Amino acid sequence: MGKVPFNPDKATWHPSVLPGQVVLVSTVDGSGQANVAPKSWVTMAAFEGPIVAFGCTRAHRTLRNVEETGEFVMNVVSEPMVDRVWALPRHHGAERLRRSGFTLGPARRVRPPLVDECPAHLECQLDDVKWYGAEAFVFGRIVAAEIDPDCLAGSSAQQYLRLRPVFFLEGSTYGSLDAAKRIGRARPGGQRCFVVEVGPGGAGSAAVEHAAFLQRLRGAGLLLAAGTYAPGGDGHSPAAMYVVAAATAEAAATLAREDPLVRAGAAFTLHTWTRTF
Ligand SMILES: Cc1cc2nc3c(=O)[nH]c(=O)nc-3n(C[C@H](O)[C@H](O)[C@H](O)COP(=O)(O)O)c2cc1C
Structure with a gap:
């Protein structure tokens, strides 16, 4: 080239x-x-x-x-x-x-x-x-x-x-730099992650506190990515989705229960996520 x-x-x-x-x-x-x-x-x-x-x-x-x-x-x-x-x-x-x-x-x-x-x-x-x-x-x-x-x-x-x-x-x-990867292995070694989906719903002060909560998780080195999406498609109410590093599903669920949106009544679901890149 x-x-x-x-x-x-x-x-x-x-x-x-x-x-x-x-x-x-x-x-x-x-x-x-x-x-x-x-x-x-x-x-x-x-x-x-x-x-x-x-x-x-x-x-x-x-x-x-x-x-x-x-x-x-x-x-x-x-x-x-x-x-x-x-x-x-x-x-x-x-x-x-x-x-x-x-x-x-x-x-x-x-x-x-x-x-x-x-x-x-x-x-x-x-x-x-x-x-x-x-x-x-x-x-x-x-x-x-x-x-x-x-x-x-x-x-x-x-x-x-x-x-x-x-x-x-x-x-x-x-x-x-938030991912250390081993040569010859695509997956960042040993990083157990969970996707947390919250909502839809949750506006006003809970949403502001939710953003501050995510900032705290990121500051503590526990949050890889966060954003919103519309589960019902474009134009529908947005839900939050974020990826946390945690040793166990229970530890991830404990974090999610501290999310101000969840504390304000929004439902959450948790999925194990294997980081590939
Ligand atoms: C992220 C960042 C990196 C910097 N890297 C350098 C550097 O490598 N060498 C340097 O001389 N100045 C660098 N600077 C600029 C100095 O920090 C800046 O001129 C500062 O006022 C120098 O302060 P001092 O006079 O107290 O030493 C950098 C500034 C920032 C924000």
């Missing part, structure tokens, strides 16, 4: 051929004042160390702080956080932290804080900085790491569904 050449200048890439995982890099300045900034030119660099690295513009406070104190934390961003993460650069320093609503907690081995809302953290000591004009690549040695125990529970597929890492594509477009 013939390929066409494209401009190697990354700023012109649509689509981006190198998505980068989004993290929040937290640092402190010499007086201990914390700073948190999103970064996506992020990679593992060496097992030996272990060494991680991120790209940063020279003018950024993150880089100044890292050079001043020699420490940073990579806080792994999960999909439920994306709106707040993209809003961070609108403000700077303490004002950014105040407006973000993120909670900062102490790290175990370094002074920069952990962003509590993130499911995992890599505490790092500066190893090296490689300069490219106004940009730098910052290498750090991981000296401690923490993860939300929920991300360690269940099958590998369920663990990634909870961690749900996010990848910068371009501008305000990102991609997320």
Whole structure:
């Protein structure tokens, strides 16, 4: 198949051929004042160390702080956080932290804080900085790491569904990962799912609360997809249909009973669903 050449200048890439995982890099300045900034030119660099690295513009406070104190934390961003993460650069320093609503907690081995809302953290000591004009690549040695125990529970597929890492594509477009699949097997390993059909019926406040309920399930890494359909065909009352990851049918039914539409009287049915892709 013939390929066409494209401009190697990354700023012109649509689509981006190198998505980068989004993290929040937290640092402190010499007086201990914390700073948190999103970064996506992020990679593992060496097992030996272990060494991680991120790209940063020279003018950024993150880089100044890292050079001043020699420490940073990579806080792994999960999909439920994306709106707040993209809003961070609108403000700077303490004002950014105040407006973000993120909670900062102490790290175990370094002074920069952990962003509590993130499911995992890599505490790092500066190893090296490689300069490219106004940009730098910052290498750090991981000296401690923490993860939300929920991300360690269940099958590998369920663990990634909870961690749900996010990848910068371009501008305000990102991609997320909610399925870990084994090579040679189409089915995401061990992900037990159930389709929940609710209704038809349910409008007003119950419908609003239903949407918030689904957001909570997604935030908890339990919801794969959700939407509405009209069981009687176009023009008929819509019903809700969503897919939840759960260990057993009873666990899925327990979730469904908490749905505000169901609590308001709508009937629900449950079907075992085998995720193929
Ligand atoms: C999702 C996302 C990813 C970003 N990735 C990077 C990056 O990899 N490198 C970089 O220098 N800036 C990146 N930025 C921009 C910085 O976060 C932004 O310029 C910020 O204001 C820098 O803050 P600081 O001066 O406190 O370090 C990114 C912004 C967003 C929203």
